[in-house]
Amino acid sequence: METRTRTLFLAISYLFMFSFVCFVKGSLSFNFYAASCPSAELIIRDTVNSFSSTDPSIPGKLLRLVFHDCFVEGCDASLMLQGNNTEQSDPGNRSVGGFSVIDSAKRVIEKFCPGTVSCADIIAMAARDAVDIAGGPRIMIPTGRRDGMISLASNVRPNIVDTSFSMDEMVQLFATKGLSLLDLVVLSGAHTIGTAHCSSFRDRFEEDSRGKLMLADKTLDSDYAEVLMEQCPSGVQPSVKVNNDPQTSLVFDNMYYQNLLAHKGLFQSDSVLISNDSTRILVEDFANDQDLFFQNWAQSFLKLTTVGVKSGDVGEIRISCASTNA
Numbered sequence: 001m002e003t004r005t006r007t008l009f010l011a012i013s014y015l016f017m018f019s020f021v022c023f024v025k026g027s028l029s030f031n032f033y034a035a036s037c038p039s040a041e042l043i044i045r046d047t048v049n050s051f052s053s054t055d056p057s058i059p060g061k062l063l064r065l066v067f068h069d070c071f072v073e074g075c076d077a078s079l080m081l082q083g084n085n086t087e088q089s090d091p092g093n094r095s096v097g098g099f100s101v102i103d104s105a106k107r108v109i110e111k112f113c114p115g116t117v118s119c120a121d122i123i124a125m126a127a128r129d130a131v132d133i134a135g136g137p138r139i140m141i142p143t144g145r146r147d148g149m150i151s152l153a154s155n156v157r158p159n160i161v162d163t164s165f166s167m168d169e170m171v172q173l174f175a176t177k178g179l180s181l182l183d184l185v186v187l188s189g190a191h192t193i194g195t196a197h198c199s200s201f202r203d204r205f206e207e208d209s210r211g212k213l214m215l216a217d218k219t220l221d222s223d224y225a226e227v228l229m230e231q232c233p234s235g236v237q238p239s240v241k242v243n244n245d246p247q248t249s250l251v252f253d254n255m256y257y258q259n260l261l262a263h264k265g266l267f268q269s270d271s272v273l274i275s276n277d278s279t280r281i282l283v284e285d286f287a288n289d290q291d292l293f294f295q296n297w298a299q300s301f302l303k304l305t306t307v308g309v310k311s312g313d314v315g316e317i318r319i320s321c322a323s324t325n326a
């Protein structure tokens with residue numbers, strides 16, 4: 001009975017997704033560049049491929065990049081704009097990367113089809129390809145996003161989830177982006193690849209009187225906590241990083257959900273997904289069935305990459321992703 005209810009729940013969310021796709025297709029479309037820049041998708045894919053083959057940390061960076069781009073001002077490449085008070089100057093920027101991959105793809109594309117392909121589309125497609133290259137599902141996403149003109153550091157904090165957020169806070173923030181509780185659980189699966197700085201999970205530990213770290217958050221597996229404390233002792237260099245997924249850090253798979261069930265979610269915001277009944281059921285489903293996770297990923301990723309997109313006369317097609325056209 002329970003399984004049937006869940007299946008029904010997933011089936012209903014697919015139906016919602018279907019109408020959602022029809023809705024966004026008004027502004028975005030599949031193969032948007034088929035006539036204006038037919039080589040765009042291939043150039044992006046080749047660029048992501050070649051960067052990732054020399055630097056395996058690239059897929060993780062590109063995936064986080066699209067999340068932070070889309071949650072702040074919508075998927076409009078606002079995160080790429082350089083300047084004194086832009087989104088990049090938020091301290092959180094130290095963990096976003098992959099800009100050079102986007103810039104490189106953009107340079108090549110500009111040679112073939114000047115002023116045609118937006119940086120926002122390049123970010124979305126690069127993240128899509130990054131997942132595929134890391135072993136995840138290969139999916140189609142619609143294109144036609146335009147680049148934004150606004151990038152403000154003060155917009156970052158209110159729009160980005162902090163690891164200290166409760167389930168309610170995360171669900172509420174996701175809801176403001178049109179994303180559901182299911183999307184939250186599915187998209188958190190991104191933490192199956194990539195790395196994190198020690199500071200991002202420091203709140204799960206405390207220092208004893210001799211300055212040695214102790215586990216404070218008892219929801220974390222104690223063996224895993226030991227390993228983390230070894231990698232990130234008190235006073236560790238701020239640049240030190242650990243793998244988000246301690247098992248298969250370079251592979252986009254469903255190991256994230258298996259880790260969660262083994263109490264090895266790295267961030268507090270990961271661990272809470274098993275303390276709520278509604279989300280734990282989904283975590284169990286995805287831990288047991290990678291195909292189910294991949295199918296849901298395709299839907300939720302599509303929703304993420306259409307958050308607040310600009311189309312028509314809004315925004316512009318930037319010539320250089322680092323600055324507006326003047």
Ligand code: HEM
Pocket residue numbers: 057059060061063064067094095097161162163164170187188190191193194195196197198200244267269304
């Ligand atoms: C739900 C709330 C989320 C929170 C609180 C969160 C938080 C974080 C934090 C703190 C890091 C480590 C940053 C660092 O120290 O370098 C991280 C890394 C990462 N996040 Fe999330 N995240 C969330 C959701 C997402 C989503 C929705 C995606 C993409 C769909 C995503 C993709 C990633 C990736 C790929 C990395 C690794 C980055 C790298 O390897 O450089 N995260 N996240």
Ligand SMILES: *[C@@H]1O[C@H](CO)[C@@H](O)[C@H](O)[C@H]1NC(C)=O
Pocket residue numbers: 082083084
């Ligand atoms: C940033 O501010 C400094 C000092 O006020 C100024 O010299 C510089 O041109 C500014 N940079 C940008 C990109 O606006």
Ligand SMILES: *[C@@H]1O[C@H](CO)[C@@H](O)[C@H](O)[C@H]1NC(C)=O
Pocket residue numbers: 088089090091093094
């Ligand atoms: C990121 O933020 C830090 C601190 O605000 C700043 O010093 C640094 O220049 C920023 N990095 C980029 C790439 O803008």
Ligand SMILES: *[C@@H]1O[C@H](CO)[C@@H](O)[C@H](O)[C@H]1NC(C)=O
Pocket residue numbers: 167168169171181276277278279
């Ligand atoms: C799980 O989280 C959702 C969203 O915050 C909330 O509505 C629900 O009541 C929570 N369920 C339990 C059992 O805590």
